[in-house]
Amino acid sequence: MALNEIAHIVKKGERFFLASHKDPDGDAIGSLLALGGTLLLSGKEVVLFNEGPIPDHLSSLAGIERVVDAVDMKLEFDAGLVLDCGNLERVGTVSCHLSKIGPLINIDHHENNSRFGDINLVDAQSSSVGEIIYRLIKLASLPLDLTIAENLFVALQTDTGSFKYDNTTSEAFSIAGELVDWGVKPWKISRKVMDEWTLEKLHILESALKTIELHSAGKVGFITIPQDTLSKADTDNLNCERFVDYPRCISGVEIAVLIREIKKGYYRFSLRSNDWVNVAELASLFGGGGHPRAAAFSKEGSLDSVKQEFLSKAKGFLQGR
């Protein structure tokens, strides 16, 4: 079984390359720091790689200063571990060099993972990669301390939407409980990572709420961050992803969509569904991906034409209900 094989490799090896996806979320960074932390505590050497800037809400996690976004690929590693990436390209521009690191270990929970690793541990039943890393730490008898526990908690908490999305299993609760036994304070983590907003962010929400519109007999809800707001603020850094929860909570809405204009004529669509639509499949029609209840894609064009194209594709997913 892949988990046993990976446990064996991390126990035996001395030098590891660890990476998670660009535009990282709490699971990507939490898992990266937790696995890096436990390997360091075991006296091993690690390079923790994440391409591009770390969003503000994740930039105060313990160990974040060890994360680099450039790496000398002539270094030799006993293994490379890629976390929370549905495909290798999600790692960013270094992805083409990673085949030289052997073996390449792919640890993920996206159903449509491309199985790019020499060893693939893809468990779509896991709420988060953090959950899988916790199992790995246990199985390999790797050390755990409060900061590692906190980073694992960040991974679980963010990917389950604070333990309420439908990936919140009893296993996720059990692991979170064990992390709390290690001393993790859920409210302290929540404030740091999810629930501490700036006044500026609330004002952006205020303008965004006015853009909410319903389509497809009220089953699709759009919320758009207006372009003039975007030009004033770096909304990626402000972590506005959760604005999608506002159209999502409207009675009758099945698919909620947050639309952000990343650059002129280039839109990022963040999708959520409530009950039955597989938005990962819907996003894949536009070259994106994700999970059945949370996915994303980017698309060029005029806002109106992109919305119309989305609605016509969404129609097929909404039929029969």
Ligand SMILES: [Mn+2]
């Ligand atoms: Mn994840």
